Amino acid sequence: MARRHLSSEEQALWSALTRSVWPLRPGSRPIDAPPALAVSAPPGLTPAPLRPTVPSPSRAPAATLDSTWERRIRSGTLVPDMAIDLHGHSLSAAHARLNQALATALSRDLRILLIVTGKPPKASGFGRDARRGAIRAEIGHWLETSAYADRIASVRLAHPRHGGEGALYVILRRKK
Structure with missing residues (x-):
């Protein structure tokens, strides 16, 4: 044609x-x-x-933090100021709950938010668990596109004491 x-x-x-x-x-x-x-x-x-x-402000969380933060994360001595569990929620409800938790944490000047998403899906043979890990798969995108993305200093896997691969630490920047 x-x-x-x-x-x-x-x-x-x-x-x-x-x-x-x-x-x-x-x-x-x-x-x-x-x-x-x-x-x-x-x-x-x-x-x-x-x-x-x-030029838009850099919104990407830091790949590395200073040595004190790194040591606290590795040793498991980091104590979350607030925690939310997104298990059992639909994607839209989990997204809304995440945004609400970020807003609450920022309004209270909290620094460390623990988000429990559940462990990532295991490789399954026949697509049995196709929906497993949907929240986990979306959480990074939600944090990047959040209205609060510029206030996020870093996102890290949690220590096994706080959920390991099934949870994330969101470390928020201090108020300017």
Whole structure:
């Protein structure tokens, strides 16, 4: 099937549209402009002004913490200020509960949140446990896209005393 070329009016509309949308994730690949950008916009349609690019703050949790934190995590002497258990919740309920717990922890100036998600799924032969570990699979994405992501200093596996592979420590940054 042959590709249809855009008319000059369609090219102008496409150009105006691509200038008015912004990627959901900063740093993602911009949309390529159509080949003919010199076409003027149709009457009554003014192109959207270009937004200045502002670098987004680093939202990624730290890969390593200082030696005191590392030692406390490894030895199991870290004491969570608050803990939530997401077992038995649907994905949407667990997500809402996680956001509520983060908001509560931040409002109380707590630093260490223990989140019990359950152990990751074991490799099963015939897809028997396809739904097992759904919350565990989503928790990283939820924390990255949370409204509180910039307040998270690090996310770590919990010490066996606190649940091991079935739980996570979320270490929150201090208030500025």
